[in-house]
Amino acid sequence: MTGIVIAQTTIDDEDRAKELARGAVESKLAACAHVDAPFTAYYRWKNEIETAQEWRISYKTSTDRLPDLEAWVAEKHSYDVPEFVTLPVTGGSEAYLSWVVEETTGS
Template sequence: MANDMVIAQTTSDDEDQAKALARGAVESKLAAGVHIDAPITAFYWWKSKVETAREWRISYMTTTDRLPALEAWLHEQHPYDVPQWITLPVTGGSEAYLSWVVEETARA
């Protein structure tokens, strides 16, 4: 069951947008749950200079089956030209929690 679950992450420089990206994914059954971290400070290269931004990290709990649909949805909804999109494998965890993620992301 653990290898069915992944955590996918993106960021947003707007708290309300982060909440909309979280709620929309859950309402669409693309993620069983989403965490939004407190504001973080990001430093990154953009258009040949170092930028700094205050961002909220958004972590989606989903499955490998739902990941492609979640990624496509996120790229349609996200305002950034190049949003961060990374996935982290889940190699273990509570069997009850992992089962919940799979059940909640099953297509309706």
């Protein structure tokens, strides 16, 4: 285990996606964040199949900062139930992984 995770959320507005990405990095909740090009999402909401254009934000963060990042995204996000999922990072460049920890914890 590396102590690093990738957390993801989606949102339906490019400017809001950029704000969520930049804000998390400025707040040291993530070492970096990527905003992916728009894609089409299909999902069930209130018993209806919906279609929307969304942008995915992928945050690289330490497991220590994950609860704070999740709370921050929930507070800043415009959706009633924003996606927030995490993917464990099981390996990688030691220099990169150390950088993620330093940027999110200051150690």
